[in-house]
Amino acid sequence: MEGLSSKEVAKRLKVYGLNEIPKKKDFKIIRILFDQLKSYLVLILIIAGGVSFVIGHSKDAIAILIVVVINTVVGFIQEFKAEKAVESLKSMIKSKAVVIRDGIKKEIETKFLVPGDVLYLSEGDKIPADCKLLSVYNLKVDEAVLTGESNPVTKDINIEDLSRTFKGTLVVSGNAYAEVFATGKDTEFGKIVNLLNETQDDPSPLDIQIDKLSKKLGFIVLFLISLVFLLGYFKNFKIIDLFMTSVSLGVSAIPEGLPVILTLTLAFGVQALSRKKAIVRKLKSVETLGATTVICTDKTGTLTKNEMMVTNVFTFSNELDIPGEGYNFKNFKLKTSNNDLKSLLQICNACNNSQVVPNILGDPTEIALKVLSAKYDLPDQVKIVDEMAFSSSRKMMSVFDGKKVYTKGALEMLIKKCSHVLVNGKEVEIDANYKKIIKAKSKDYSNNALRVLGLAYKKSNSISEKDLVLVGLVAMIDPPRLSVKQSLIDVKKASIAVKVITGDNLETALSVARQIGFENPKGLTGDKIDKMKDYELKKALKEYDIFARTSPKHKFRLVSLLQSMGEVVAVSGDGVNDAPALKKADVGVAMGIKGTEATKEVADIVLQDDNFSTIVNAIFEGRKIYKNIISFLKFLLSANFDTIAAVSLLTLMGFPLPIIPLQVLFINLVTDAFPALALGQTVRDKSIMNEKPHATNESLLSKFGKFISIAVFLQIFANLAVYFYGLKIDQSIFGASFDMNSQSLARTMVFTQIVMFELMLVYVCKFDFVPKIKQMFDNFWLNVSVVFSFCIQLFAIYNPVMQEYLKTTPLNLTQWAMILLLASTAFLVQPLVAWTNKLQTKNS
Structure with a gap:
């Protein structure tokens, strides 16, 4: 697909304008001014001034009027400044979309979309314009914002009513290519948005x-x-x-x-947080930060740098250490004659929605796999005709080129789907010995804080994930962030517990936890959580720090139980399925870099750097x-x-x-x-981080x-x-x-x-x-x-x-x-x- 040219985009922007919905004029200045005069105390003063004037105390009446005017002017200036500060921060959260222009897939701000643009939509995206679907792979869209229907709609390009997507709706699973046909006020959402009632925020603990x-x-x-x-x-x-x-x-x-004064103080605090890479979407959430007692954090990209690089490759015929650092591949011209390795590289390249040429774009894990294949003679690019998108329940992804299925995923899930292994180019039936070898090698990598993926294929005339051939493993390093170790020391002094909730395997999660400063961490996996009753899991929450191979359902349950135990919980998340847990949390924290639009939409705070230390800085500010x-x-x-x-x-x-x-x-x-x-x-x-969090239900009058x-x-x-x-x-x-x-x-x-x-x-x-x-x-x-x-x-x-x-x-x-x-x-x-x-x- 070529998409539109830059020249054509410029022309269409002049014709259609920016992809923005005009807001109703709210007469803000007049509203803020009258807010000052609505105070019953000001009304009492005006009455007192009127009485003074009637009984002949004109000097008192003039003086009271001056006091009212000064009070109104000062209050107006302060509130106006506060509103302007919050507005300026909202503009810092920019919505983005992946678009094909000049034949190149790139990321742009959604406001620059024009009719005719070709979009790539994937799980977690908030659809930025009304679109006609060109191709779909298991695409399901939540259209509740328009229709009120809570069940996701499965899209089909061959059925007229199901071949379109609309601005403001949400991609729940799958991916697609789509052509924009309406933007801004001309979208279905644009026609009704000003008729919708604004939601009211719940009062904060301080309120x-x-x-x-x-x-x-x-x-x-x-x-x-x-x-x-x-x-x-x-x-x-x-x-x-x-x-x-x-x-x-x-x-x-x-x-x-x-x-x-309260609003202005919060607004100044929000500005201070923005300078520390935390954008506050809901003003009152700043108060709750100061009372946080538990942080539930993801591992990848929050505690680690999210700079994936394949360091080791294992097949049943050889094992390799992969040289390099980061996403650099242009200085490498690695060669191989090993057919098993070639098969593995082909899977890395084919079962992948990222790109590294001409620009780097996509999920960090998939980029690392693309970089690995780019360090060698690139396998021939296959044309994908079908896809089974990754899901948190399957923990796998598969694509189909008409002849072969290519699959990658978590080893413990993938191995259950494999009937054979590839050894020196031959498909050999899998047995207990091969399973033992692969699991031992996976554990060895995981104990060294490496993330492990299994890769498999099968010849087929349709896409399915049964009877796969396991080719081998790739092990990736994602270095811990340098600042995290000190941040964990700080939160421990602040009497704040940290729970790491990750989809990675337990050994990798525990190894990373030890590297960043957890002392003798104990872990629990999602399959064990499923078997525990609530009272048992509450006990486990006091004992365990690491929760691995978890799903969003587990995350939501853990957050709910922590709150029922009286904890004030801050939760970080990035995927579309993390949205319920973020919404449930006392403070929801979305990742600004790798986070989906779905999580940003429900979050109280968006991190511009996806860094755990920024959460700790935000708590200090709170x-x-x-x-x-x-x-x-x-x-x-x-x-x-x-x-x-x-x-x-x-x-x-x-x-x-x-x-x-x-x-x-x-x-x-x-x-x-x-x-x-x-x-x-x-x-x-x-030193305020050496104190215990304040109780959210404490009486202010008894406090001082x-x-x-x-x-x-x-x-x-x-x-x-x-x-x-x-x-x-x-x-x-x-x-x-x-x-x-x-x-x-x-x-x-x-x-x-x-x-x-x-x-x-x-x-x-x-x-x-x-x-x-x-x-x-x-x-x-x-x-x-x-x-x-x-x-x-x-x-x-x-x-x-x-x-x-x-x-x-x-x-x-x-x-x-x-x-x-x-x-x-x-x-x-x-x-x-x-x-x-x-x-x-x-x-x-």
Whole structure:
């Protein structure tokens, strides 16, 4: 097949356009903007501003409006940045197809397909356009996305209704050549895609935790502001002042910026992962990574380099060591007169869908076999007329040229199909001795971490896999990745178990496991798994590290049982049949290089380098993100509750309100947004990989409730100290009482002390241990945000316009010294938490 020429493709691209389906315009900017205004806290502020304007407090109304505008603008910018970051990552996952152009089979991005292109479709491919089938080999296609029918459709080029394939459907088995007749919006899928409902992602563990936390906070805040209002009412405070104060405290106590900061922190984490070759398809999966307790990984290409090379060839008449490295064959001109070897090379070349000339394309195992035959005088290329594609159940592949069947596959499966062996060009009936020789040689290769395939043929007038003639074995090396050994050490320190689930034979898998650092690995094969009941297999999962000669069905069962045991499971996979296990996993990881479109479609994360170490790097990033989320949650809740606690206590004691509503809103704006956002960017060292994974069902409030309680207690103490100091001076000026429209030293000191306490507390919130001084100030953006917030506070105190709105007065050096000294008690929070934990442990 020649396919289209490059010139013709260029012409057709101009006529038909890219093979993409236009997306509906979603008015993203307007949507994000209105999302900011939908917050019930913002609506309360708008109502409060309206009430202020009606009763004649125009300055308060203008100030509240300014706060609403600033809050909306900041929230919009942050959320817009987060969405743009995630969008840019989605574009990095490029869908590809194998196409014949200018007579050459090559891989291209699917968006460049045009009508008339000839495609090669194989198992696991997501069909990229509507096509007319030209030739098929046992092709079955899952068309559920279009028809809703769950059973795969067997295609037949001689039946009109079965001779077409459609964009978006999935090749379940077999392969085919097909000609594209419709692309983009002209495909059947393109006509209906915008009518389909988008699927909703399930809430992540952190979503559930934050939802529970929000409900608890809602009840607590409602109770406290109701208490403040009632106490103030009975103390004869003005109703409007109580209303405004209650509204302000309610707004302050609920961290309304949390969703935006959470999304942005996750988005920044996702960008960091992309730089480490892990593309995140589902944003919330990053949280779950940090909680992973078991990694179920493939061997080939994940723990190893996936750079197959045949090192040994065995026939019953000779055995050879094959020279070379990688896929290089052009410098080799090997010769042989051995007919058995020639037969073996012919099978390597014929039972093969890869190519090495003019470019290398295909499955690494098949490429290695092509390279082997290319190192010798290439056998005559046979014309294939039928094929039995490889399947995970048969573990074999066969092709037919009209005269002979050529077969390759796993030795233990292939030998069951063989009735003869080839010895010096003669077909000899197989007996126990030949079986013993071949199995011993296979075991010898496997124990040296070599992957073994058997090769066979038979003369026939139709394709079948019975009564084959076994020609010999090829042994291939797939070197372990250099980084894997250290990564396994890292996950062991992180209390994460690794289970290797592979289709290779047990001896090879165990040998590779020993090479990469498993200590005395124990293995279990798929046939034994089939005989075990669930309770027996659960026990085996605690004992065994290696699961060999497994099928996708085994993989799914192992993942399901691990989850039932309370484990959080990350699963890697590449084949179409791995998709159910990836979908079942807590985090599904697809291989970007050797992975099929089917696995990429259901995966949470796609690895651009297919490297196990990248999974470990992603877990580190997940733990870092979770730590940072916990840090800014601690900060937001500690910062917000200290104000409402101080106001409640002083109101209960019968004193004038220590802070006015606009000051509360100002604090919320200054101390929440920027430092909290900077906390989300805290750099973490590798020591977090020495900790156990966090429990997905842990209560956030109980996790840092002690921290918040101690912070609130110290803040109340500091607030009372500066309040009574300032109140004494205020009363000497205003008398026994003063209203909320008067400038007040007491309120200015409380206002400033809250800000300064929180700007110091933010450094403590980074840690769940007592840090060294150097560690506290290692976040550049946090330092910048604290300095920025401090400058804004100075502006609020010393600028005449701000003094008018916020009712502040200038502070002298003595007052600043008192405020800073009391605010520095924030640095005592973590030592006090450690001390109480020590006492608790001692008592228990």
